Amino acid sequence: MWSSEVQKDEAREAAAKLAAEAHGDFTESMSYGDYLDLDTILSAQKPRSDQHDELLFIIIHQSSELWMKLVLHELENAVALLRNDRLEPAFKSMARVSRIQAQLIQSWDVLATMTPADYSNFRDALGQSSGFQSAQYRQIEFLLGNKQEHMLKPHAHIPELDAKLREALRRPSLYDEAIRLLVRRGFPIDPSVLNRDVSLPHQAHPSVLAAWIEVYRHSADHWDLYQLAEELVDIEDAFQQWRFRHMTTVQRVIGFKRGTGGTAGVGYLRKALDIVFFPELWDVRTSL
Numbered sequence: 001m002w003s004s005e006v007q008k009d010e011a012r013e014a015a016a017k018l019a020a021e022a023h024g025d026f027t028e029s030m031s032y033g034d035y036l037d038l039d040t041i042l043s044a045q046k047p048r049s050d051q052h053d054e055l056l057f058i059i060i061h062q063s064s065e066l067w068m069k070l071v072l073h074e075l076e077n078a079v080a081l082l083r084n085d086r087l088e089p090a091f092k093s094m095a096r097v098s099r100i101q102a103q104l105i106q107s108w109d110v111l112a113t114m115t116p117a118d119y120s121n122f123r124d125a126l127g128q129s130s131g132f133q134s135a136q137y138r139q140i141e142f143l144l145g146n147k148q149e150h151m152l153k154p155h156a157h158i159p160e161l162d163a164k165l166r167e168a169l170r171r172p173s174l175y176d177e178a179i180r181l182l183v184r185r186g187f188p189i190d191p192s193v194l195n196r197d198v199s200l201p202h203q204a205h206p207s208v209l210a211a212w213i214e215v216y217r218h219s220a221d222h223w224d225l226y227q228l229a230e231e232l233v234d235i236e237d238a239f240q241q242w243r244f245r246h247m248t249t250v251q252r253v254i255g256f257k258r259g260t261g262g263t264a265g266v267g268y269l270r271k272a273l274d275i276v277f278f279p280e281l282w283d284v285r286t287s288l
């Protein structure tokens with residue numbers, strides 16, 4: 001026997017010995033699968049066709065929804081922390097959101113292995129269902145400031161969900177909280193910005209731009225606000241990358257067909273690229 005094979009045998013034996021020390025009887029105690037409720041999660045993939053690629057399509061959506069759940073958890077935490085002037089822990093949550101977004105952007109590469117023919121084999125089975133009806137996606141958009149009441153329409157038939165989304169629509173966004181923080185730090189923000197109806201999207205205002213210009217020009221004097229601005233830009237930048245990859249993936253899979261959700265498809269997704277959450281943080285770049 002070659003010496004490398006002897007070494008492999010020894011390694012296998014040693015690993016088996018160490019594994020034998022692990023707990024093996026779970027009749028009385030909680031196991032990994034119990035803790036994670038894997039029975040529920042792993043039985044939630046219910047393809048509507050017998051087509052091979054439908055499982056990929058389901059899993060990519062379900063895992064995206066799980067990551068969105070964590071994004072919401074972190075963004076809600078960041079909003080509450082900012083409101084209480086606790087910037088450092090808020091940055092931790094915001095940085096985590098950016099890393100999750102990187103994961104979500106990466107997942108388009110997996111989905112792009114599905115060809116147009118693979119998808120059209122089961123597309124009819126989706127009926128009118130579409131990511132357009134993702135309640136968590138709308139909630140994330142609301143938290144980031146893209147408040148659009150008409151997006152509640154697909155959720156009207158589920159009263160609890162409708163109420164949850166309406167509540168998110170009426171709450172100040174992450175950016176509203178950042179602007180309120182600028183005020184607490186002495187920046188003269190126009191009252192019309194502070195007293196605005198927060199269930200509508202924020203409109204860029206010169207007083208907010210002037211505050212960010214001061215923060216960026218004198219970053220050493222306003223280091224935490226400067227960091228906050230850059231963390232916000234990271235999140236919006238990644239959000240745009242996700243939107244862009246969604247649009248290109250959709251184009252390569254269905255071309256310019258209409259979406260199952262009823263919109264024009266790629267034309268609709270291309271228009272969504274014009275949506276801006278934190279306009280002054282992009283304008284500030286031009287002003288510096």
Ligand code: HEM
Pocket residue numbers: 060061064065111119130131132133134137246249250253254258259260261262263264265266268269272
């Ligand atoms: C082959 C795969 C996919 C196709 C062909 C596709 C197609 C589309 C289309 C055409 C729309 C516009 C609404 C409509 O008319 O249906 C849309 C919206 C949307 N999709 Fe997808 N999609 C795909 C994968 C995904 C995945 C993996 C996610 C992850 C959750 C996702 C999430 C969304 C969301 C959140 C929207 C709403 C976007 C907005 O309103 O700005 N999609 N999709």
